[in-house]
Amino acid sequence: MEKISDALLYERVRGKDKDALEELYDRYEKMLFSYLCKMTGDRDLAEEALQEVFVKVWRGVGSYDESKGKFVAWLVTMSRNAAVDLIRKQKKPSVPLDEIAEVESTDSSVEETAEWQEKSEQIHQAVRHLSEEQQKMVHLFYFKGYTHETIAEKCGIPLGTVKSRIRLALKKLKTSLQMVQEGGVLDDKREL
Amino acid sequence: MTNVNCDQLIDYLNGTLNEEEQKQFEAHLAECPECRDIVDATGELPYLADPVVPNAGMKARILDAVFDEEAQQTPLAEEPKKRDRPAPPAPMAKRGFRTSKWTPLVAAALLVSLLGNAYAFYELSDQPDAPAAPEVAFETVDLQASEAFEGTGTAALVHEEGALNLLVQANQLEPTSGDQVYQVWLLKDGQPIPTGAFTPSQENEGAVFFSLDENTEGWDTIAVTLEPNRGNETPQGEVVLSAAIDPEA
Ligand SMILES: [Zn+2]
Numbered sequence: 001m002e003k004i005s006d007a008l009l010y011e012r013v014r015g016k017d018k019d020a021l022e023e024l025y026d027r028y029e030k031m032l033f034s035y036l037c038k039m040t041g042d043r044d045l046a047e048e049a050l051q052e053v054f055v056k057v058w059r060g061v062g063s064y065d066e067s068k069g070k071f072v073a074w075l076v077t078m079s080r081n082a083a084v085d086l087i088r089k090q091k092k093p094s095v096p097l098d099e100i101a102e103v104e105s106t107d108s109s110v111e112e113t114a115e116w117q118e119k120s121e122q123i124h125q126a127v128r129h130l131s132e133e134q135q136k137m138v139h140l141f142y143f144k145g146y147t148h149e150t151i152a153e154k155c156g157i158p159l160g161t162v163k164s165r166i167r168l169a170l171k172k173l174k175t176s177l178q179m180v181q182e183g184g185v186l187d188d189k190r191e192l
Numbered sequence: 193m194t195n196v197n198c199d200q201l202i203d204y205l206n207g208t209l210n211e212e213e214q215k216q217f218e219a220h221l222a223e224c225p226e227c228r229d230i231v232d233a234t235g236e237l238p239y240l241a242d243p244v245v246p247n248a249g250m251k252a253r254i255l256d257a258v259f260d261e262e263a264q265q266t267p268l269a270e271e272p273k274k275r276d277r278p279a280p281p282a283p284m285a286k287r288g289f290r291t292s293k294w295t296p297l298v299a300a301a302l303l304v305s306l307l308g309n310a311y312a313f314y315e316l317s318d319q320p321d322a323p324a325a326p327e328v329a330f331e332t333v334d335l336q337a338s339e340a341f342e343g344t345g346t347a348a349l350v351h352e353e354g355a356l357n358l359l360v361q362a363n364q365l366e367p368t369s370g371d372q373v374y375q376v377w378l379l380k381d382g383q384p385i386p387t388g389a390f391t392p393s394q395e396n397e398g399a400v401f402f403s404l405d406e407n408t409e410g411w412d413t414i415a416v417t418l419e420p421n422r423g424n425e426t427p428q429g430e431v432v433l434s435a436a437i438d439p440e441a
Contacts, residue, residue, distance in 0.1 A: 018259060025255065033246050035238030039345075045406070047247050050256045058258045067222035081207040088252030113371060113422060127240065142237050147206055163202040167230070169404040174233035 005069035010064055013057060021058055028072065030116075032079050039145050045090065048080040056082075080142060081161045087145045122180045129176035140152035141166055201227050205234065228414065241257040245388050248404060335362070335416065335433035342366065343396075345433045347414050356408035358387055362433060365392040371421040374432070376400055379413040380439075389422055410439045 006027070012020035027059060033054065036046035056062065056078060064074045140146045140154075148166060152159040204210050223226055223282035244248035261272045345362035360376050368374070368391050377384040385407075388400035415434040417427045 009246075021258065022255060025251065030243060031238045031244055033250070034241045038241035039246045043247055046244075046248055047254070051257050054254055054258050069221065069228045069231040070235050070414060073231050073233075073420040076235050076238060077205055077207070077231075079238075080205075082382070112231070113243070116239065116243050119236065120257075123236045123239045123255075126236075137281055138237070143233070143240070147208070164312075166202050166408065167198075170230045170233060171226070172227050177233055177236060 007064075007066050008087055009056075014060060014063070021054070024057070026076055032075065033070075035076070036079055036083050039080070039143055040087060045083070045086055049079060049086050050085075052082040053078045061135055080145075084145045084147060122177065125180045126177040127130060129179075130172055133165070134172060135167045137166045140142060140171065159180075196348070198224065200226055201230060206233070218355075223352070245402075246386060248385055248402070249407075254416075264285065272320075313319060315439055331438060332412070333435040333437055335360075335414070335435045338430065338432050338434070341432040343433060345416065347435065347437075349414075349437060351408065355406065356404040356411075358402045358404070358414075360388070360402075360414070360416065361397075363397050365396045365398055366418075367396065368418070372429075373419050373422045374398055375417050375419045375422075375424065375429070376402065377417065377427060378404075378411045378414045381409050381412070384415070384427055386425060389419070411437060412439045415439060 004023075006024065009024050012025065019149075029050070032050055033046055036049045037043060040046050057075075062078070064071060069072055079092065090155060101191045125137070130138065137151070140151050141148065144156070148162050149152065150164045151157070151166075155162070194320060199222075200209060200213065204214070204221075209217055213262045221231065236407050242301035283305045332346060334345055337343055337345075343362050345360060347361075348359045349355040350359075358376070358378070362374070365374065373389040373391055375389045376387045379385075380386050387404070390398040390400040392398045413434060414433050414437055415427075417429040417431050419427065419429040
């Protein structure tokens, strides 16, 4: 049986098909939860954010269609913003800038699946093609839960500059990700 | 090509456009492949995080909340929280999330320190103002290998501030293949709940740490099965290690 596309499942969700929502949940639970855990540093908060995302999906808050890009990207944006809001409400002290590590983590996990490993290798490789500054932008925006305003404030950079830096960083990420995915053998060693 | 609309991409991703602007930008997205490609790339970012095993019972809780028709009448912001979070958060709650990164060696070291001194948890935690004499009760058991299984294992259960923390460490494990994982379960009257999974290291060692915030009492058995895949809500593979635990502990 062919796998139903996310977009089609989402359409069924709009028709109040509970099984379709559960299928979407199963597809992205681990990915989004892992992301939210990294962002919030708190399992409970991550669960709360994930719940908000799926409540919104079910109630049709901010509807999705394919003209808005990939469904998963739409989910990631909603997840990020749900977590940003929750972090703000919690008034969780933010980590000082000088403690910010690189986007990459060298820790190996005891629970990676093959699919995760492949995806993870691709995005890690793609990130390595970004400049340090660009990595920092992605990290602050997507993993520290900072809004672009907060980044501007903390880094002492004008808001407009922050926006264009994030955009450039993401654009570069997209290009290198494409290279990694298509080339497959974009060997790191060759670049050193 | 950068035009006025392209400039709004980051505001769009940040969720800070007003309704009108949002509509306009979505119309722009439909026609601007560059912005759409950038949006698509953000869908891969979560894979920069280390994989984390979902909270026990999370799926059921979330789907319940999602399908709860009554709650649909209440605005999102006023929804009651599914669970009460202790304030300030217990140090252990944070640990559960970090452990997914632990190598078996680190976990083994922690287990040793745990056996010697339960307070070691606080030294390892990044909360300097943790109470000086926390209420900690712990129990350790050797896991019994099933017939034809060579591995050995130990489990430590720590009750602390209303949470139950579980650390399982195993050695001489048979390597897994394909999607197989070693899955840890807690059982009460024969009813299991999944409490973390792991795959063995090259040294055939594995470890997992799991934290339960609710339903922490009355578990009578701990078991490890070799599951054909991750994420099963009930065991489908063979039990390889197990032990009885004291429900009162
Ligand atoms: Zn554009």
